[in-house]
């Protein structure tokens with residue numbers, strides 16, 4: 001973070017040269033600087049000089065943020081934006097997009113306000129800005145941090161060109177319960193994968209230098225543990241041990257901070273009884289003192305005013321003070337900092353130093369972004385999904401597809417990839433030609449017109465060999481009745497009630513269509529705007545509406561069926577898992593949905609995605625994740641690999657369902673096969689003292705991976721460990737390394753993973769990360785079921 005600030009000033013000169021006339025104009029329009037310290041090259045000197053000139057109201061103004069565009073939360077609370085900006089009482093705005101809109105407010109700030117402090121505009125840029133890529137959960141399924149980095153960088157370029165230098169992204173909440181709709185924005189269930197992705201998103205957005213015209217500041221969200229909402233109900237409390245909090249949930253945020261994240265967003269939930277947006281343990285002790293975070297924290301939408309509902313204070317002034325003192329620097333839409341903080345400073349309730357510190361943090365980021373020197377945005381050409389952007393969106397989407405199942409069918413063989421022998425293809429389902437649904441949740445600035453659907457792409461490839469039937473709607477009449485009472489106008493301005501056709505009739509039509517074809521591709525899912533993302537928790541995790549009925553009716557024709565799942569969360573695919581021979585998990589693939597799906601269906605691209613979250617057999621298993629803690633009575637089917645004991649009743653299991661996932665974490669098939677040799681360790685025993693002292697790799701796990709099939713393919717090689725004896729229970733398996741390896745048919749590659757303090761340590765009861773003498777079991781393979789194993793000892 002520090003280096004970002006230092007480089008900021010030097011680079012602004014270069015940017016002026018690179019960025020053309022509008023930025024030069026912007027500088028020319030900035031006022032002459034009266035105080036020489038305000039023009040210092042040292043950001044801290046400039047910040048201190050400015051702080052000295054600010055009135056208390058102006059200081060507090062820097063801590064206030066309002067949405068002057070569409071609402072991404074309940075009820076916008078202020079409409080006097082021009083006036084507040086002019087008085088220096090509104091330092092940040094969200095949901096204002098585009099050169100014209102942002103420049104409007106920026107001109108007021110720079111020309112009318114007394115101190116000419118620029119506004120920082122923030123926006124949710126979650127999986128693309130104008131160019132919409134697959135949802136984050138899908139990108140996590142690529143297990144390719146470089147893909148995340150490219151998506152983030154492309155989004156940064158587009159956002160900055162649209163007047164947005166600050167994005168509310170990445171979302172790094174660990175999500176282990178797909179009832180929670182926001183799993184769509186996450187990297188799934190695992191802290192190791194989640195941390196790798198978190199780093200990549202931050203690096204892609206920030207480019208290591210906030211002042212570049214192709215970088216934006218991130219706001220890592222939602223700090224903290226928001227994904228552990230009890231029962232998967234959004235905004236619900238979280239309650240967990242401090243060890244679990246640190247070892248599982250906080251890891252990706254920490255990785256993001258280490259990668260230089262400029263800002264963080266505090267979350268809505270409470271953690272062990274203390275709301276996250278007024279939580280001294282997470283916001284002060286851990287974030288600032290232990291991790292050394294020197295950026296600023298913005299609250300989530302209204303999270304400061306919602307502290308009243310959390311009942312930690314009887315009035316707005318009290319809860320605002322608690323939030324500020326805990327370390328929330330900016331109040332998003334809460335309307336409490338602006339109205340209560342100055343008074344409390346004057347009455348001595350809040351030391352002015354607390355306000356000064358929050359202002360400093362915010363001003364430093366504004367300087368680092370170069371906003372003081374080039375506050376305006378040039379009006380660029382209208383967005384166009386150029387061939388380059390499309391190519392990138394397609395490449396990323398290709399990598400996100402997870403082939404869950406591809407069983408041979410009698411007389412046909414494996415259904416996928418489709419061959420030229422397939423004469424007629426019946427494409428069926430409400431997702432097959434649904435452009436808006438391909439964009440996924442949080443696709444604010446996207447346009448369904450940019451989407452190529454599966455139907456459009458298959459029609460291009462197959463001509464009149466393609467038959468099509470929608471089959472049914474995404475919602476049943478009952479769903480639609482419930483949803484019509486929920487008012488929601490998303491960023492696209494759409495208030496969408498999806499049409500519900502007469503299902504009995506349309507399903508019959510779809511069956512007839514399947515009967516006229518050699519194979520049926522059935523594209524099903526859940527409606528993005530209603531069922532996925534924020535405030536979209538579900539208790540039934542099947543396909544919505546009549547889609548399951550449609551699938552069963554099409555399968556009953558006896559025609560071979562390929563199921564394509566288009567959903568933002570793990571769905572329960574129990575019936576399909578048992579009755580449909582081929583299943584492709586395709587998430588929400590973005591603008592290149594059709595071409596990417598066709599790439600995989602036709603085998604132009606060999607699928608390489610792996611599940612970032614377990615797919616359950618039944619909702620009652622949730623929260624279901626592979627890295628469970630051991631029990632005293634493990635059951636057959638647990639990942640603990642304890643001896644089979646299924647005759648015994650008194651086991652930790654369900655009587656009406658297996659414990660295991662239907663498709664486990666890390667799972668994903670290929671059109672080729674990979675063979676894993678016995679893994680080895682470069683050192684089989686290491687003294688504990690060496691690991692504690694050195695904090696660097698102490699042994700290397702090596703394995704040969706061979707492509708034994710007849711086509712090239714990419715395998716995500718995964719390393720899992722189990723700490724078999726420790727003073728605090730450790731998970732039955734934990735991911736501690738992964739890499740993507742591309743192999744030609746017959747080719748073998750040697751893969752190595754380091755193990756050292758970072759991979760082997762855990763939190764002890766004193767809440768200290770440590771390593772103890774023990775034996776680690778090690779597995780390397782293509783999923784969390786990997787069986788090729790070895791071991792490694794830590795000795796006294």
Ligand code: BGC
Nearest residue numbers: 072073124168221300301534
């Ligand atoms: C969401 C955040 C988002 C914010 C601003 C909130 O409702 O929880 O993820 O960044 O709105 O749009």
